[in-house]
Amino acid sequence: MTDIKACKVCNFTRQKSYGVVVPSLNELKKKGCEFLGLSPTDPVTVVLDNDGTIVEDQAYFLCLPSNTKFMLLHDKETWAPGHKIDGGTAWMARDSMLLDTDTVDTSSTAALWWDLAQQLKQDLTSIILMSEADLQSLVDAPHSELASALGFHEKKAQDLQETLQRVLDRKEEERQSKELLQLYLKAVEKEDRQQEEPSQAGTGDEDLPDGMEVDSASGFLSRTLMVLKGKTSPETRLSTEDLQMVVTRGVEAMQQVLGWNTAKTTALLQACEAELSTRLQQIQAMRSISSTQLDSSRQPSATSTKEAAETPTQGST
Incomplete structure (x- = not known):
């Protein structure tokens, strides 16, 4: 089976540029014509966008690295460099003076x-480990090609992109809320320092970045302690690692760290345990969905099972 290659394809003006995944040079021409609005029967010449080298050999095409950008030339169209390197004369080959779109190439x-x-x-749960940039690239992908890559119907791929966009929007809202909370906590910390005795107020180093100090007595980052002492659902602001650390310490240890009474400390740990359990259940649910899909793909169809049952074993009469 021929390996597929991720490429870029553009027209001679570079005004239109698309990302395609094809197994051969002929497929590149066919798909390129489709995206660029050319007839599949029209003769086109494939050249390298960066230097105009003509590509007409399949073996040479396969030797080129992934993400190579090609230009499709039709009729009397000619290649010219995208940047002004000759006083502007190369731009005369264009219908109009267009800026080089490589700097904003949507197919990159x-x-x-x-x-x-x-x-x-391969594994649906891998979406948990993806960065926001990864999720955004999936959202921006053409849903028809994304559906083909995932083996989904186009509607299902579009639903996936809409869901990922909502996730990104929620993350942005959480980020803004976290920034507001940090400003609030800084204001509270500053007010507390002003109320402390001069000898105690001088022990902190205000030049250090917020949250980078480790409290020697508790072992927590000072930022973590600030979040724990905040008034607005601190368990939702902590990382999974911090939640695990709080839950592991137990009520008595956290009571000494925070200086709270038993009831207030117990309520905090219960909230942290619930949040930690929720996150673990989400991961488990994703793994369960992935496992179910994998088992379903491996399960033989009813027709094949029936045919196997009706086939006589070797040596039967």
Whole structure:
């Protein structure tokens, strides 16, 4: 089976540029014509966008690295460099003086989202480990090609992209809320320092970045302690590692760290345990969905099972 190659394809003006995944030079021509609005029967010449080298050999095409950008020339169209390197004369080959779109090439993430789609196809739970940039590249991918890469119907791929966009929007809202909370905690900390005795107030180093000090007595980052002492659902602001650390310490130890009474400390630990349990259940649910899909793909169809049952074993009469 021929390996597929992630490429870029553009027209001679570079005004239109797309990311494609093809197994051969002929497929590149066919798909390129489709995206660029040319007839599949029209003769086109494939050249390298960076230097105009003509590509007409399949073996040479396969030797080129992934994400190579090609230009499709039709009729009397000619290649010219995208930058003004000769006083502007190269731009005369264009219908109009267009800026080089390489700096805003919308297909630059074609190979990235394709690799991410292959990861999701193998293991759906891998989406948990993806960065926001990875999720955004999946959202920006053409839903028809994303559906093909995932083996989904186009509607299902579009639903996935809409869900990922909502996740990104929620993350942005959480980030803004966290920034507001940090400003609030800084204001509270500053007010507390002003109320302390001069000898105690001088022990802190205000030049150090917020949250980077480790409290020697408790072992927690000072930022973590600030979040724990905040008034607005501190368990939702902590990382999973911090939640695990709080829960492991127990009520008595955390009571000494925070200086709270038993009832207030117990309520905090219960909230942390519930939040930690929720996150673990989400991961388990994703793994369960992935496992179910994998088992379903391996299960033989009813027709094949019936045919196997009706086939006589070797040596039967």
